[in-house]
């Protein structure tokens with residue numbers, strides 16, 4: 517599994533705003549959108565481009581377009597806050613949706629929806645979820661994708677815990693992970709420390 521930590525100064529500043537308990541829901545969402553831009557920018561660096569002839573106001577030349585824009589898959593709820601930004605940067609991409617809620621007693625994810633293309637053979641997939649804690653939710657989501665034939669999955673998250681990264685690594689799933697920080701650890705409630713709290717609640721309110 518390939519891990520990239522996007523620790524650009526602007527990314528660190530946005531992440532700090534998200535961590536701060538005084539940050540209100542609207543400011544948290546704005547900071548997550550801005551952080552998502554940086555994660556997408558880094559994660560798309562190696563995407564294949566196709567050449568196409570174009571004409572500028574001055575002359576004919578060669579232009580470029582993405583050869584195969586990845587499928588974007590936000591994990592509901594918290595990943596929804598990254599979806600529009602990622603789609604804006606990859607406007608030709610298709611979007612799928614996975615809904616998971618972590619059981620806060622067992623810490624296991626409980627799936628409640630999946631809306632994905634039947635086959636993902638030969639398609640790159642970008643999974644969006646700001647939080648990688650125990651890793652249970654992302655293993656569940658990425659297994660749904662590999663069950664459909666995906667072999668090229670990129671996970672974009674704001675924060676990752678070492679425990680979750682280990683679980684993803686041990687899953688053997690074909691993954692690359694881009695995160696703005698690898699935090700210290702999980703606490704007894706499987707929350708990331710120092711973390712930022714519940715990313716869904718911080719954006720949309722407590723359920």
Ligand SMILES: O=P(O)(O)OC[C@H]1O[C@H](OP(=O)(O)OP(=O)(O)O)[C@H](O)[C@@H]1O
Pocket residue numbers: 591592593594595616617618619623625645646647648649650651652653654680706714715716717
């Ligand atoms: O790595 P894990 O231990 O599985 O935890 C991470 C998951 O927890 C959060 O979702 P949550 O279940 O709180 O749902 P929500 O987005 O609706 O708040 C987060 O967005 C991840 O999906």
Ligand SMILES: O=c1cc[nH]c(=O)[nH]1
Pocket residue numbers: 594647649706707708709711712713714715716
């Ligand atoms: O710290 C955590 C752990 C799981 N889910 C969150 O939203 N935050």
Ligand SMILES: [Mg+2]
Pocket residue numbers: 594714715716717
């Ligand atoms: Mg939540």
